[in-house]
Amino acid sequence: xxxxxxxxxxxxxxxxxxxxxxxxxxxxxxxxxxxxxxxxxxxxxxxxxxxxxxxxxxxxxxxxxxxxxxxxxxxxxxxxxxxxxxxxxxxxxxxxxxxxxxxxxxxxxxxxxxxxxxxxxxxxxxxxxxxxxxxxxxxxxxxx
Amino acid sequence: xxxxxxxxxxxxxxxxxxxxxxxxxxxxxxxxxxxxxxxxxxxxxxxxxxxxxxxxxxxxxxxxxxxxxxxxxxxxxxxxxxxxxxxxxxxxxxxxxxxxxxxxxxxxxxxxxxxxxxxxxxxxxxxxxxxxxxxxxxxxxxxxxxxxxxxxxxxxxxxxxxxxxxxxxxxxxxxxxxxxxxxxxxxxxxxxxxxxxxxxxxxxxxxxxxxxxxxxxxxxxxxxxxxxxxxxxxxxxxxxxxxxxxxxxxxxxxxxxxxxxxxxxxxxxxxxxxxxxxxxxxxxxxxxxxxxxxxxxxxxxxxxxxxxxxxxxxxxxxxxxxxxxxxxxxxxxxxxxxxxxxxxxxxxxxxxxxxxxxxxxxxxxxxxxxxxxxxxxxxxxxxxxxxxxxxxxxxxxxxxxxxxxxxxxxxx
Ligand SMILES: Cc1ncc(COP(=O)(O)O)c(C=O)c1O
Numbered sequence: 001x002x003x004x005x006x007x008x009x010x011x012x013x014x015x016x017x018x019x020x021x022x023x024x025x026x027x028x029x030x031x032x033x034x035x036x037x038x039x040x041x042x043x044x045x046x047x048x049x050x051x052x053x054x055x056x057x058x059x060x061x062x063x064x065x066x067x068x069x070x071x072x073x074x075x076x077x078x079x080x081x082x083x084x085x086x087x088x089x090x091x092x093x094x095x096x097x098x099x100x101x102x103x104x105x106x107x108x109x110x111x112x113x114x115x116x117x118x119x120x121x122x123x124x125x126x127x128x129x130x131x132x133x134x135x136x137x138x139x140x141x142x143x144x
Numbered sequence: 145x146x147x148x149x150x151x152x153x154x155x156x157x158x159x160x161x162x163x164x165x166x167x168x169x170x171x172x173x174x175x176x177x178x179x180x181x182x183x184x185x186x187x188x189x190x191x192x193x194x195x196x197x198x199x200x201x202x203x204x205x206x207x208x209x210x211x212x213x214x215x216x217x218x219x220x221x222x223x224x225x226x227x228x229x230x231x232x233x234x235x236x237x238x239x240x241x242x243x244x245x246x247x248x249x250x251x252x253x254x255x256x257x258x259x260x261x262x263x264x265x266x267x268x269x270x271x272x273x274x275x276x277x278x279x280x281x282x283x284x285x286x287x288x289x290x291x292x293x294x295x296x297x298x299x300x301x302x303x304x305x306x307x308x309x310x311x312x313x314x315x316x317x318x319x320x321x322x323x324x325x326x327x328x329x330x331x332x333x334x335x336x337x338x339x340x341x342x343x344x345x346x347x348x349x350x351x352x353x354x355x356x357x358x359x360x361x362x363x364x365x366x367x368x369x370x371x372x373x374x375x376x377x378x379x380x381x382x383x384x385x386x387x388x389x390x391x392x393x394x395x396x397x398x399x400x401x402x403x404x405x406x407x408x409x410x411x412x413x414x415x416x417x418x419x420x421x422x423x424x425x426x427x428x429x430x431x432x433x434x435x436x437x438x439x440x441x442x443x444x445x446x447x448x449x450x451x452x453x454x455x456x457x458x459x460x461x462x463x464x465x466x467x468x469x470x471x472x473x474x475x476x477x478x479x480x481x482x483x484x485x486x487x488x489x490x491x492x493x494x495x496x497x498x499x500x501x502x503x504x505x506x507x508x509x510x511x512x513x514x515x516x517x518x519x520x521x522x523x524x525x526x527x528x529x530x531x532x533x534x535x536x537x538x539x540x541x542x543x544x545x546x547x548x549x550x551x552x553x554x555x556x
Contacts, residue, residue, distance in 0.1 A: 006498065007495065007499070007553045007554065012554060012555070016490070037510075038494050038509070038510055038525070039510060039511055039524060039525060040494075061524055062492060062494075062524075063492035063493075063494040063495045064491075064492060064495045065494075065495065106494070106498060109494065
């Protein structure tokens, strides 16, 4: 994959003008994760209502790929039902970023936000649905 | 040999990897502060050892063991001469990190007590921070930092203030910063520390590979460095320590080779330096490290240093012409080595490294194992180009072109 393909206008735009950037003061769940390799950081704030994601914001620091992907992810999941967003996988994110062919080091940057999002989602589900959901755990462990 | 005779093409021919291409572009390797490439002389020594001499060393009467013992001890002698030490003062360990830890776990553990102070600097690598943090926590000692100025040089007044405090027992610092390239005036600093009866450790991981270093002249009590940053293989580091220290310190690891006699409840340590080398050492890599030293001496450390100074001067000039590029550290090449850290506009270093990689250029991006320094510089990360004897001005031109390309892509 050519570099010019990676750093397309859309990625730069999301990097410089991230959508849904910030914090939610009364979020139901706040989770931060980082990529120790390169120090990228993403913090997700999520609010749920009626089984849906009613609001989501992120903040963090890092490379264009990690920050743009986080911003795009928040747009993808906004207002969607929990069931729907549980199904979102790596390929969905890479496709919407147009970054299917990233090398192994950089793919971690692209997927950090998905990882953080899923961590937030599962911790919310585990805390609020009060069930020992093996299915959930399996899903979580298969993610990365 | 003067700089004019420095035959970089001949040198480059000795490095097989430099013939490689990356994405159809010739490899331009500018990540030498992380690890350097190896000349075929070093690779051949490794192969020759395994194909011809391989045997465990010490205590065996057969030919192979005698040969490998001799080659291993010859390498020690080469290292000793290289830094003007005695061979009994050279301890082989895994890397510079282990060498520093050895001092923290032996000499310092015995000599540093509650309320004592350990002084390091703001430009240390994590390997010269974390062992002292661990020790300070364990002992209730204090860890203090000599600050750096805007040019990335140690603030000598700060050093004087810190060192003249009570109970300072240890001063440990890098002779060359692995991020800024700043060279510390080591001799003057060590002299000053000794006037206050402070033990000194010099982290030579970045300096020993790139300039003449003489431990007798510097008078440091300990010095640590890694073979892999000076054309040698990975897996070998060196701790230099003054004999008087090695004699009085307790051993580090216990086991075979480091003993003279073992009884059920008591052991007599081996002579120096073997007292500190427990178990089968990294024989093959130590021997090929010896070939790396031969190689460096053949070219000449003074020549290497001069050549790198010229490259660095050229790089600083060229890089400063790039719009939006900020360079960290001093522009005075007499005070710095061939390590240049920078940031370009709002491009994150990882993105920059990805773009440069497309042009076959290897630089490092990140915190360079120096997070306290990143905090001081008020950046999350930097890009870093670091040079060695096989790099050329043409490669720096290619770096500059690639950075310009990145600037276009990111519209800076
Ligand atoms: C100044 C300095 N000290 C110590 C080290 C640690 O070297 P090693 O990883 O070989 O132990 C490095 C390596 O990057 C360094 O640059």
